Amino acid sequence: MAWTEDRVEVLKKLWAEGHSASQIAKELGGVTRNAVIGKVHRLGLSGRATPSRPVKRPPRLARPKPRVQPDGSVVAPKVSPSIAAPLKSAEKTAMLATLPPKPLADGEAATILTLRDSMCKWPIGDPADPKFAFCGRKSATGPYCAEHAKVAFQPAKKREKKKSEYSYVRKVAG
Numbered sequence: 001m002a003w004t005e006d007r008v009e010v011l012k013k014l015w016a017e018g019h020s021a022s023q024i025a026k027e028l029g030g031v032t033r034n035a036v037i038g039k040v041h042r043l044g045l046s047g048r049a050t051p052s053r054p055v056k057r058p059p060r061l062a063r064p065k066p067r068v069q070p071d072g073s074v075v076a077p078k079v080s081p082s083i084a085a086p087l088k089s090a091e092k093t094a095m096l097a098t099l100p101p102k103p104l105a106d107g108e109a110a111t112i113l114t115l116r117d118s119m120c121k122w123p124i125g126d127p128a129d130p131k132f133a134f135c136g137r138k139s140a141t142g143p144y145c146a147e148h149a150k151v152a153f154q155p156a157k158k159r160e161k162k163k164s165e166y167s168y169v170r171k172v173a174g
Contacts, residue, residue, distance in 0.1 A: 003039060011036065015045050068125035068132075072100060099147060100124070101133040110136030120145035122152075 003011075007028055014024045021036040028036070066076050101109035101124050110119055110133055120135035121143045137145040144152050 008039070008043070011039060012043070012045065015040055068129065070131065072131070099135070102136040104136065109133030120148055122148040 010028060011024060014027060019027070021033045021040070024036045025031050025033045066074050068074055104110060104114060108114075109124075109131075112134070115121060115134055115136070118139055120137045120139045122135040122145070123132070124135060125132045135145055135148060137147075140146040140149055142149065142153075
């Protein structure tokens with residue numbers, strides 16, 4: 001592929017508009033991204049009118065997690081009003097975090113080494129903490145007891161409702 005005057009003009013125009021080298025190569029056809037970069041360098045084209053990369057978004061803030069104290073009690077974190085609204089499911093989790101692990105026959109809580117298939121595998125506490133344990137109650141169906149399954153799994157009716165809303169939006173928009 002030869003760089004004709006027309007193609008060079010298109011290259012200059014697209015480069016000045018802020019298009020990326022990949023976008024310019026696709027527009028011109030028959031050239032690679034690297035060929036475009038090399039030609040831009042040889043032409044000595046200056047910076048762009050607009051950046052080719054999207055503006056970075058601010059990072060998401062981590063949601064506060066309840067902490068298990070050495071005595072086994074749970075301290076719920078204070079939530080600032082700015083992030084209080086999206087914590088509905090986290091509130092359920094925090095409420096269930098107050099459910100202490102069921103002691104086994106030896107009086108200890110269930111650990112990864114003592115878990116069985118029929119036991120609830122809901123983690124309680126910080127995995128780095130020596131007091132970290134699992135719920136250990138009898139699992140209803142699946143990996144969790146009935147209380148923890150309510151938080152872990154969404155009811156089928158709620159999923160079906162979301163699907164029907166989505167399909168309605170697609171029909172209206174489409």
